[in-house]
Amino acid sequence: MKPIQIEKVQEILETFENKELYFHLETTSGAYAAQDKDKLAVGAYIRNGSIKFTNVKMAGSGPFRVGFKLNDGWMYAEGLTDYQLDDGRLLMAGHDSSGRLAVAVQLSYTPFD
């Protein structure tokens, strides 16, 4: 993956507008975070959910936020730092300074494995 360039990724995101897509959305503080009783371990995970969005906007000056406007609602994520376009799939993720993934948003025309 490479660092997000907001204009470039915005351009890629717009090519997915108004299409029937599969998405992967994930956020995690790590499974072992639960060991620290002072911290709340949180995470959410959706793989191969269906989505169709009419508008998409990337915002921020890094780490970035992305918001998808759906016919009947919204989806958004924050903390994104890196992206990769492979085989027509867009992978975006937020990594901390040691390379640990904390959030991911991915779009694809075909289901993820």
Place this chain on the structure above:
Amino acid sequence: MMEKQVLVVFPHPDDEAFGTAGLITKFVNEGVPVTYACATLGEMGRNMGNPFFATRETLPEVRKKELQDACNAMGVKDLRMLGFRDKTLEFEDPELLVSTIGKLVDELKPSLIITFYPEYGIHPDHDACSAAVIETLKRMPKEDRPTVYALPITPDREAVLGKPDKVFDVTDVLETKIKTIEAHRSQTEAMVARLEDGSMDPNSEMMSFIKKESFWIYPFDE
């Protein structure tokens, strides 16, 4: 006692590395057949490296290769990848886990099973996996049941469970154990760097932890 067949059941590649790689190696060296059943490929690992070596989508292949490398390091010839997905085991139908493990037990008739200690595994997958192993064995006639070396990893383990029943000094196979840990590079990178540059004190807490493997024999109620 010489074991006839050992079955190791863990949910993630690398779960064997710190707690049992030494004992597995000892069994292999003695000529005991060892099967390692790994339920998932650790698909949800967070460490993508700096610089990156993986994405969420390529991580499963990376970790599969690491798992195979780890088995090669230990000399384990029979690796079963059970095809479950990381972080989903506690949400699976428990009967699916039990029947999957049950098939392995029927086929291999292990004399010893190594797994996490149920409810002392910290990670929900660890507990779901070990609970399924114990449930599988509870359904067997007592006389056919293999011994279970259970591995609790919560910090309070000795306070609650008492002293371990089995403690193995694995200093004699330490080189292999470290190679096994190194094989899981995506998970152990930072530690491996310290092992390789010699900055890890041989008397450090980590080194004494690695040299000793402790197990509790799971007490079936009946």
